[in-house]
Structure formats: structure tokens, C-alpha cells
Amino acid sequence: MTMKKTLTIAGSDTSGGAGIQADLKTFQEHGTYGMTALTVVVTMDPDNNWSHGVYSLPIDVLRAQIKTALSTGIDAIKTGMLSTEEVIKTAGEAIAESGLDHVVIDPVMVCKSEDEVLNPGTVDAMVEYLLPKAEIVTPNLFEAGQLASMKTPTTIEQMKSVAEKIHSLGARNVVIKGGKQLHHDKAADLFYDGKTFTLLEAEKTDTHFNHGAGCTFAAAITANLANGLDVKEAVIEAKQFVTAAIANGWKLNEYVGPVMHGAKTRFGASDITKTVL
Ligand SMILES: Nc1ncnc2c1ncn2[C@@H]1O[C@H](COP(=O)(O)OP(=O)(O)O)[C@@H](O)[C@H]1O
Numbered sequence: 212m213t214m215k216k217t218l219t220i221a222g223s224d225t226s227g228g229a230g231i232q233a234d235l236k237t238f239q240e241h242g243t244y245g246m247t248a249l250t251v252v253v254t255m256d257p258d259n260n261w262s263h264g265v266y267s268l269p270i271d272v273l274r275a276q277i278k279t280a281l282s283t284g285i286d287a288i289k290t291g292m293l294s295t296e297e298v299i300k301t302a303g304e305a306i307a308e309s310g311l312d313h314v315v316i317d318p319v320m321v322c323k324s325e326d327e328v329l330n331p332g333t334v335d336a337m338v339e340y341l342l343p344k345a346e347i348v349t350p351n352l353f354e355a356g357q358l359a360s361m362k363t364p365t366t367i368e369q370m371k372s373v374a375e376k377i378h379s380l381g382a383r384n385v386v387i388k389g390g391k392q393l394h395h396d397k398a399a400d401l402f403y404d405g406k407t408f409t410l411l412e413a414e415k416t417d418t419h420f421n422h423g424a425g426c427t428f429a430a431a432i433t434a435n436l437a438n439g440l441d442v443k444e445a446v447i448e449a450k451q452f453v454t455a456a457i458a459n460g461w462k463l464n465e466y467v468g469p470v471m472h473g474a475k476t477r478f479g480a481s482d483i484t485k486t487v488l
């Protein structure tokens with residue numbers, strides 16, 4: 212038996228809900244064989260309100276991991292938390308050398324629990340080294356504004372303008388996650404393929420147990436592309452997958468509640484509405 216191979220270049224979330232842990236769990240649920248190249252290890256201090264520690268791996272160690280994984284013949288790549296401009300450049304160059312089409316860029320700039328931008332210089336590096344390689348980029352509202360050098364969008368009309376700008380920077384498809392932050396009665400994401408805008412809407416769950424939702428969504432898109440779905444189908448399934456994962460999010464401890472990555476497989480898909488705008 213052969214399996215499609217998916218690689219995530221991302222950070223390790225020791226608490227298990229986000230980062231490479233979310234990616235591997237999601238790859239597994241989609242029947243792909245997941246591989247990893249770690250950029251940083253994120254820890255949480257239980258004696259200090261779960262405050263995050265971020266430990267970077269040496270750049271040579273990152274390069275060696277990417278080389279190992281790519282040598283096996285990867286079908287789709289996803290990027291997640293990339294901590295410095297050098298890491299972003301390294302990932303971008305490796306993706307270019309791989310010649311792969313199925314490249315999903317999740318431009319992680321903040322963790323839900325922390326609201327500081329990882330490192331402002333990284334935004335320019337993402338625009339230069341990653342957007343032109345992206346089959347799809349998956350920013351939330353804040354990240355979309357940053358990539359586009361525009362104000363954080365707060366309405367669907369503004370999301371459309373920001374998506375057009377990001378597309379013009381080289382990403383072949385864009386999905387902006389309105390999620391919980393957008394003032395809208397549904398959890399709405401805007402998909403743009405350079406021609407058509409499609410609004411994807413799902414039931415909004417009133418929960419704080421959504422840690423890892425962004426990583427899970429992008430990882431599901433990656434696995435779907437590896438499995439041969441077209442980009443729009445890949446996004447729609449990923450939306451169903453993450454909606455079920457959030458609806459079944461759970462409390463790990465008093466600080467964090469991860470999504471349940473396996474919820475769609477166990478409890479079934481959630482309904483998604485698709486509207487061409
Ligand atoms: N409370 C919620 N209920 C249902 N879906 C949500 C909710 N919050 C976010 N989503 C969806 O989860 C996916 C990931 O979005 P989000 O959590 O906002 O990303 P990020 O982690 O990058 O900020 C998107 O499809 C978004 O619409």
C-alpha cells in the first residue's frame with residue numbers, strides 16, 4: 212500500500228493541540244502519512260499562568276529535517292510557525308527547490324492565547340519568500356491585514372479587498388478566516404481563487420476550547436490537496452473538519468482547551484453553506 216506524504220514545517224506545541232501535533236493528528240485523520248520539520252519548541256509554564264517559552268532549533272537542524280523529508284517524495288507541504296526571517300527564507304527556498312505545487316502557507320503570527328506578533332520583520336519575509344510559492348494561504352483577519360499592508364478587515368467587503376491584494380502578491384488562492392472575531396452570526400471564511408469569491412459559513416460554537424483550530428484547518432487543506440482534491444473542495448472539507456473539531460473542543464486544564472482533531476471522523480461532518488458573492 213502507498214500513502215500520500217504530507218510535510219509540515221512548523222513549531223511543536225507541547226500541549227498537543229496546535230503546531231505540528233495538530234498537523235500530524237489531522238494528516239492521520241485524512242489518511243496521509245505525516246512528516247515534520249520543527250522550527251521551534253513551544254512550552255507552557257504551569258507555575259507561571261501557562262506563559263509560553265519559545266525555543267528555536269538551529270537553522271542547520273531545520274535544513275537537515277527538510278532535506279530528510281523531501282528526499283522521500285512529499286506530495287504536499289504546509290508551513291506553520293516560522294519564528295525568524297532566516298527560517299522563513301530557508302522554508303521558502305526548500306519549497307522552491309522541491310518544485311511542489313501543493314504548498315499551504317498558514318502565516319502564523321500570533322497564538323490565540325498571546326497577542327504579540329512573533330517578530331514584525333517576519334511579515335515582509337513571508338510576503339517575499341512564501342506568498343509567491345503558495346497554492347493557498349490561510350490568514351486570520353489580523354494576519355490578512357498584515358500580509359496585505361492594510362487595516363485588519365472587519366467586514367466581508369473589506370475581506371474581499373484584502374484577499375485581492377494578497378492574491379496580487381503571488382498566492383494563487385486565499386482563504387481569510389473570519390472565525391470567531393468577525394462580527395457575523397456564522398463562522399465565515401472568504402475563499403478567493405483570483406476570479407470568484409466564495410463565502411463559506413458554518414455554525415459558530417460559543418467556546419474558548421479552540422486551541423489549534425487554525426493549524427487544524429490548514430493541515431486538513433494540505434492533506435486534501437495531497438489526496439487529489441481541487442483547492443476549493445480541499446477548503447470545504449477542511450472547514451467541515453475544523454467546525455466539528457471546534458464543536459467538540461475540550462478542556463485540557465484551566466489554561467487551554469484544544470479542538471478535537473478526530474471529531475469529524477467520529478461524529479460526522481458539520482453543514483457548510485457556500486455562497487458565491
Ligand atoms: N467559534 C467558532 N465556531 C466555529 N468555527 C470557528 C470558530 N472560531 C474559528 N472558527 C473557524 O475555525 C477555522 C480556524 O480559524 P481561527 O481559529 O480563527 O484561526 P486562527 O487559529 O489562525 O486564528 C476557520 O474556519 C474559522 O472560521
Ligand SMILES: Cc1ncc(COP(=O)(O)O)c(C=O)c1O
Pocket residue numbers: 221222223224229230231253291292319321322323421422423424425426427
Ligand atoms: C507551535 C504553534 N504553532 C501554531 C500555533 C497557533 O495555534 P492556533 O492554531 O490556535 O492559531 C501555536 C499556538 O499556541 C503554537 O504553539
